[in-house]
């Protein structure tokens with residue numbers, strides 16, 4: 001394959017807009033199974049905000065930090081893996097709440113290991129205060145930071161950390 005045919009990857013913070021302003025770095029916020037039910041599913045554990053509420057607030061936080069976000073949710077492991085692959089070219093960093101795949105998915109771990117940028121793992125609940133099967137995370141073997149038990153504010157905290165890591 002000639003050099004011209006090589007797909008352009010994410011180039012870090014040096015990209016500029018047509019007007020010469022630095023281009024905002026894109027962050028993928030990935031959510032796994034059942035998180036589409038946020039606000040309606042066990043609100044005593046996961047809170048009353050919907051995923052749309054959470055992503056809207058995260059978008060505002062990101063903007064203030066010079067980041068942009070793409071929020072994605074799937075109940076399917078393969079779809080999440082596809083988005084992690086896509087992020088290799090399109091995102092500077094990843095925030096991921098893999099839901100129950102946290103505790104089961106070597107395939108998501110492998111996909112994240114193929115991503116070069118920083119990864120922050122988020123859990124709305126404190127998984128260490130819950131059932132023993134939630135105490136182990138495959139994704140933590142790759143994550144640069146883990147936020148658990150801070151409610152949906154954890155997504156905002158993750159973006160702040162990514163902004164620091166990408167500065």
Ligand code: DHK
Nearest residue numbers: 034097099100123124125134
């Ligand atoms: C969300 C889930 O859906 C659970 O399967 C995890 C995580 C915990 C959370 O706290 O956000 O065990």
